[in-house]
Amino acid sequence: MKVLIVSTNREKTPFAVAPVGAAKIIGALRQSGHEVDFLDLCFARNIGRSLRQRIRRFCPDMIGLSIRNLDNCAYVHSHAYFQGDREIVRMIRSASRAPVIIGGSAVSVAPEELTAYLKADYAIAGEGENSLPAFLSAYTENSGFEGIPGLWWRENGQWQANPPSFSASLDDLPRQAYDCIDFDRYFSAGGFVAMQTRRGCPFECIYCSYSVLEGKRPRFFPAGACVDEMEKIVRDTGRSDFFFVDGVFNFPSGHATAVCEEIIRRRLKIRWLAYCNPSGLDRQMAALFKASGCAGIELGLDAATEKMLVHLKKGFTLSEIERTYQALSAEGLPFAVFLLFGGPGETVADWEQTQKNLQGFGKANAVFASLGLRIYTGTDLFDIACAEGALDPADSLLAPRFYLSRHLQTESVVHRLDMLARQDPTWSTPTDWNRATVKVIQWFLAKFRVIPCWKDIENYGARMRRQK
Template identity: 25%
Template sequence: MSDRMKRYDRRGKKKVVLFFPTPAYGHYRIELALAIAVVAAPLEGEYDLVLVDERVTPDYENEVLRNLDDAVCVGISSITGYQIKRGIAMADRIRRAAPDVPIVWGGYHPSLFPEQTCESLACDIVCIGQGDVTFKEIIESLTAGKPPEEVLGCAYWTPEGIVVNEPRPLTNINEVERAPYHLLDVNRAIGLNMKENHESIRTTEFHSSQGCPGKCGYCADAQLYKRRWTGLDAERVVEEVTELVRTYNLDQVNFSDANFFANQKRVKAICEGFIANGLKIRWVASARPDTFHRYKPEVLELIRESGCKRVIVGAESASGPVLELISKGATAEDHLKTARVCRDYGIGGTFTFITGFPHAPGTPPEETTQDLLDFIEKLKQIHPDIRTKIFVFTPYPGTPLYDLSVQYGMKEPRSLEEWADYNPATMMESQWVEPWERQMIEKVNGFYLPFAYPSSYMQQHFASGPKKWPFRLVHGLALARARTGFYRLPLEWVLFKTFKKGTFEPIA
């Protein structure tokens, strides 16, 4: 038996270590590592569980290494890009400290590339797709002293090659055990966000549904969940959120669902439950632009009354041809109608857009950066309490637009290690997004439009005191530039960036 195959014999071991690497480089808001908490839930009571979050756990590396002696395995969760790099770095340390301990990868990227991931020396087994049942069966196989030959939904290394087992049928989310928040350092994550991101309220995340019925060509959810959406029963959502709020003294809950508003009846029952339980919280959730504005007025009123502070809308584009290219299933008019609904019911909106979608070499894009900025101005004219974020297109593996990007010349990474250096923003700049366009987005979307159409927060923040008159001056200049589209010689922008010393983030 090869040394690598010996890793599958973990008889007598009783500890499971789960590691969540930092998902992105730089400064950003910490969201709870619910991905590793969910797979830990079925193991609780049978195994000693150690959950380590690189962003939150003090001395995270030693916390992993000192728990290897009795470990069945180490699980690593990852999306594409920087999180792989951090996961590989930890796997390398594990290999040097305890070469007999198997390493199991899970998450979006390994699920989309199980064979390629298993080919890396950093990996022995891949947990594909939903991980709670699969990971438990992998653990049971290892503690029985054998490779996961009979485990559905996994891939594993053998001397003869990578074996990919039959897929595991999707499990209804109501059959998934509740996430053990107590295994995560929730209070520390909240504290870090309040300190590092200057948040004034106690906020954390809750996952109430999985999948999405949409067929957006850039989204990996359609590949993993086959366009199926399932949501936790409303009663369970109300019960678990109420307990979460009271346990951690929360002011706000962010639903991390891809499509929270997919079922209007469920949303209505959740809102009624929050109100009946007397929850005085704010909550934020994501919606599709083609569904939210069609909600019944009485349900929209309940959404507002129950504390919905903001709806995150994946608009992506205002161009008909682009929306058709990406199979969005929504129109620019849907975006405008959603903005009006948010305004009429006193709900904030965060509309996300994507620039740099692939197009054939030598042909102009269907939508320019200026087109996008002009449309964003329309949204802010409708409802100043709309925030907008513009992302550079990320060709996500397993999606139709990823395949199109490769067809149009994008170099495809061929190993887990190459994926670790995958930076779509850098890769796409030279091909579909020019550097000056990124600068324009930062300048106009991040500064001029928020000041031209200030949100209620900004108006209150600058209503009095020494900031009042500078704000009025900048507001007037920004409004004039937004209406004329003239953004050259941006002295006020340069001064603002200098004043903020390069750390400015949109505050609209």
């Protein structure tokens, strides 16, 4: 079958991210013998023209849209993308009769709502490597769709759905078809090569969608296979800056250790970044990270008071945060801290305590403090928001809704956070992340291939404010 995969993501903030989800799907489709073409709309000047030309040239039998983001998850300066995706489906319809199937993380977090809104023919929630080829076989053979994990389809005018399943083992899943990614374009917009080493998140953070997206049970791509792929990418593309796109790269620690040891054993000269949390991130692990090319860590803390760590069910403690600060500083590994303010029961006094505690632990290269928790179906926060009367349980959640603790629902809440951030030059808030600043950072990253920006743009918050 001739399948055209279209990646719809055009967001380039904080940098353009290579379409690894689409690349994995393409790898799987090629492996099952389909003829595949790929259209990446990230840098397209004229979307309509690009779509029409490609459809005319390739004449696909099926068109798959890979949709990454619904919105930018930002309470301050919120921006949604799904209206743009509807326009893309409309343009496709005017150029082709091929059925449209959608997938990607945006679809996985809101399959029913997004499929209906976009007027797609089919959708797959969750992993697509097995489900999409299985769907195409069932479609061509006209056999039933029951049993295809995560599939949404219409029968007699009614939507039908199978629950998503998460492959028990990742050992045999096809790897990304990286040859279809234009790395030059992505690197010129500050990007990295995306590398996934695991799936599944055992943490229970009350707001997080990761377990909906990937399941709770951690599953791993074999360390050797990950490093094989990285080696090939370096050899074939000359690109050696990687971003481990795992939800939490360092937990459970055994797999991260195995990947790093394999990189070191093969003397692979790369630089990498990853999301980590303080669980198990001690001096030994920091040293191993550094030796394997780690250029910086994105530390997802959300809060730094015992009270809020418990309320958010973060699964690590204040003393673990302190140990991680010390370990990263001692090894000279740059790190940026991400805070998420507004959780249940939080007050401005908790923000102040978080700042005080972090300052006591040492100095991060940058602290990004954001406000408001994006509510997703299937999370504890959804239940809390409904119980507090802050959310209508029937809300589609396609348009983003944010949770803010009752104590923070004042008109001046954004200003209060900005004022707190001004107490510390490493801190910044969404107010600071204006477009001009982002452009400067992207230019800086692209020009000098400096990663992570935290190290060389120290005192990030203060600099951003000075630019205004």
